[in-house]
Amino acid sequence: MALTAVLRLPARALLRPWALLRGVALGRTEAAAGIRNGARRFGSQHVLVEPAAAAGVAVMKLRNPPVNSLSLELLTELVISLEKLENDKVFRGVILTSDCPSVFSSGLDLRELCGRNPARYAEFWKAVQEMWLRFYLSNLVLVAAINGACPAGGCLLSLTCDYRVLADNPKYLMGLNETLLGIVAPFWFKDSIMNTIGHRATEQALQLGSLLPPAEALQVGMVDQVVPEDQLLSTALSVMAKWLAVPDHARQLTKSMIRQATADRLLKQRDADIQNFVSFISKDAIQKSLQTYLEKLKQKKG
Numbered sequence: 168m169a170l171t172a173v174l175r176l177p178a179r180a181l182l183r184p185w186a187l188l189r190g191v192a193l194g195r196t197e198a199a200a201g202i203r204n205g206a207r208r209f210g211s212q213h214v215l216v217e218p219a220a221a222a223g224v225a226v227m228k229l230r231n232p233p234v235n236s237l238s239l240e241l242l243t244e245l246v247i248s249l250e251k252l253e254n255d256k257v258f259r260g261v262i263l264t265s266d267c268p269s270v271f272s273s274g275l276d277l278r279e280l281c282g283r284n285p286a287r288y289a290e291f292w293k294a295v296q297e298m299w300l301r302f303y304l305s306n307l308v309l310v311a312a313i314n315g316a317c318p319a320g321g322c323l324l325s326l327t328c329d330y331r332v333l334a335d336n337p338k339y340l341m342g343l344n345e346t347l348l349g350i351v352a353p354f355w356f357k358d359s360i361m362n363t364i365g366h367r368a369t370e371q372a373l374q375l376g377s378l379l380p381p382a383e384a385l386q387v388g389m390v391d392q393v394v395p396e397d398q399l400l401s402t403a404l405s406v407m408a409k410w411l412a413v414p415d416h417a418r419q420l421t422k423s424m425i426r427q428a429t430a431d432r433l434l435k436q437r438d439a440d441i442q443n444f445v446s447f448i449s450k451d452a453i454q455k456s457l458q459t460y461l462e463k464l465k466q467k468k469g
C-alpha cells in the first residue's frame with residue numbers, strides 16, 4: 168500500500184495499529200505466519216515492529232536498504248509505528264535498532280536535500296521535525312541498540328532515546344557531521360546533543376563535525392554503553408527491564424519535566440524553522456556542496 172494511501176486511512180484505523188501495519192506492509196502470507204506462530208509481528212515497508220521476548224517491549228527495526236537513509240517515507244512510517252505502540256496499552260518500551268547490516272542510519276536522505284522544489288523541502292522538513300518531536304517526547308521508554316554507523320540524522324534519532332547502547336566495532340562511527348557537508352545542524356539538533364554530552368563537548372563535536380568511534384562516543388557521553396555486538400540486544404533488554412521497573416506515571420512526568428522545554432523551543436517556531444530550512448537548503452552554494460558530497464559517496468566504492 169502506498170504511503171499516500173496509508174495517510175488517507177480513517178482515524179479509527181490509525182487507532183488499531185496492528186491491523187493497519189499488517190495491512191500496510193506485510194504480504195498476507197507473512198501476516199498469517201505471524202499469527203500462526205503466536206508471535207504478533209507487524210511492519211510497514213520500512214519499519215518492522217515485533218514484540219520482544221520481554222513482556223511489554225517491542226523491537227522497532229529500520230529497514231530502508233542499503234543504509235537506512237531517512238527518506239520522507241521512512242520518517243513518516245517511524246512516527247506512525249511509534250504512535251501505534253503508544254496507543255497499544257500492551258507496550259511500555261521500545262528498542263530501536265536497524266535491520267540493515269553495519270548501518271544504524273546514514274542520516275537524512277541526501278536525495279531529499281538535493282534538487283527538490285521548495286514545497287517538497289518544506290514537507291520533508293516537517294516530517295523530520297515530527298519524527299524528532301514524537302520520539303523525543305514519547306511516553307514509552309526508548310532504548311537505542313545501535314548496530315552500525317550512526318551519522319547526522321541517524322545520530323539525532325538515537326539522541327531522542329532515553330538510553331543508547333552501541334555495538335563495539337571501529338566502523339560504527341557516530342556524531343553530528345553536518346559541518347563536513349557544508350551545512351549547519353539546526354538549533355534543535357544542537358540542543359539534543361548538548362543535553363546529552365554537555366556544552367563544551369558540543370562546541371567541539373558540532374563545529375568539527377566529529378564522527379566518533381565507540382570508545383570516544385562512550386567517553387564523551389554520546390552513548391551510555393558499548394558492548395560486543397553479539398550482546399547488543401540482550402544488553403538493551405536488561406537496560407529496558409531496569410527502566411520498566413519504575414512506575415510509568417512517575418517516570419513519564421519526570422521525562423516530560425526534563426525534555427518539554429527543549430521541545431517547546433521548536434514547537435514555538437516550527438513554521439519559521441521550516442522556512443529557514445527551505446531558504447538555506449535552496450541556496451546554490453549549499454546545493455553544490457551537497458551534490459559534491461553525494462558524488463564523493465558514490466565514487467568511494469570505485
Ligand SMILES: CC/C=C\C/C=C\C/C=C\CCC/C=C/C(=O)SCCNC(=O)CCNC(=O)[C@H](O)C(C)(C)COP(=O)(O)OP(=O)(O)OC[C@H]1O[C@@H](n2cnc3c(N)ncnc32)[C@H](O)[C@@H]1OP(=O)(O)O
Binds near residue numbers: 447
Ligand atoms: C544559518 C543557518 C542556520 C541554520 C540552518 C538551517 C537549516 C538547516 C539546514 C540543513 C540541515 C540538514 C541536516 C542534515 C542532516 C543529515 O542527516 S544529512 C546526511 C548526512 N549523512 C552522512 O553524511 C552519511 C553518509 N553516508 C556514509 O557515510 C556511508 O554511506 C555510511 C557510513 C552510512 C555507510 O557506508 P557503506 O556501508 O560503505 O555504504 P556506502 O557509503 O557505499 O553507501 C551505499 C549507498 O547509499 C548511499 N547513501 C549513503 N548515505 C546516504 C544518505 N544519507 N542519503 C542518501 N544516500 C546515501 C551511497 O551514496 C551509496 O549509494 P550508491 O553508490 O550505491 O548509489
